[in-house]
Amino acid sequence: MKRFLITAVSVLLIAMSFTACYDPLSDPNATNPSQSTTETEEATTAKSSEDYENTLTGLRDFMIDRGYISIENDNKNVTKMKADLIGAKKGYKYITGNIAVELYVFDLKAENPTRDKVIKGIEKDGIFTLYNEDIPAYLSDNGKFLMVYTNPDIADNDTSSDAYKTMKKAIKDFKSFNA
Numbered sequence: 001m002k003r004f005l006i007t008a009v010s011v012l013l014i015a016m017s018f019t020a021c022y023d024p025l026s027d028p029n030a031t032n033p034s035q036s037t038t039e040t041e042e043a044t045t046a047k048s049s050e051d052y053e054n055t056l057t058g059l060r061d062f063m064i065d066r067g068y069i070s071i072e073n074d075n076k077n078v079t080k081m082k083a084d085l086i087g088a089k090k091g092y093k094y095i096t097g098n099i100a101v102e103l104y105v106f107d108l109k110a111e112n113p114t115r116d117k118v119i120k121g122i123e124k125d126g127i128f129t130l131y132n133e134d135i136p137a138y139l140s141d142n143g144k145f146l147m148v149y150t151n152p153d154i155a156d157n158d159t160s161s162d163a164y165k166t167m168k169k170a171i172k173d174f175k176s177f178n179a
Contacts, residue, residue: 054178056090056105059145062177068170069094069101085130087115088146101170102148119143140177147174 047065052058063069071078071094083091083104091104106115118128119139127134138147149170153163 050178052178054142054144056092056103056145059103059105059140059174059177060092060094063094063101063103063170063174066170066173068099068166068173069103070096084114086118086128086146087112091146098152100148100150102146104146106144106146108144118146122146138171138174141175142178145174145177147171149174 047062052062060069064071077095079093079095081091081093081102081104083089086104087106088104089107091102093100093102106112106119118137121128122137122139126138127136129135135148138149139145140147147170149167151163151167154161154167158164
């Protein structure tokens with residue numbers, strides 16, 4: 001019985017010593033009540049798409065800053081795609097929870113019949129076909145970028161859920177990127 005009490009007291013003392021070392025000001029996730037309102041407003045002010053490079057990296061950073069995608073440690077949730085299958089130069093898939101966002105960049109100067117077929121399909125029907133599968137996709141207004149946004153939480157006739165509204169906002173922001 002004494003051993004049990006000594007062990008319990010030891011665990012309690014160790015737990016108390018860890019909490020005593022906690023410094024809320026050094027916690028990057030803690031909110032600082034003394035932070036001025038202007039600092040908070042500046043931190044939450046979203047940059048416009050023109051503040052980013054007109055590249056796939058710039059688009060990625062824009063989408064990260066808007067909260068549509070994220071990159072985990074060691075890029076565990078990022079997959080390099082075979083972009084040439086759709087006539088793109090590069091492409092990456094970012095998975096966050098149930099949401100998968102694929103971003104691609106096209107070289108619009110070179111001749112590329114595969115790219116042209118994909119772009120025409122998206123412009124006409126909002127889809128392109130790959131391996132006999134129709135894939136809904138979106139083109140940026142400048143035609144340089146393509147996005148595939150997938151969220152299984154959005155039902156076919158869903159127009160009111162938060163997931164649907166987030167998707168629509170992501171599409172709108174994507175389309176206007178560096179337009």
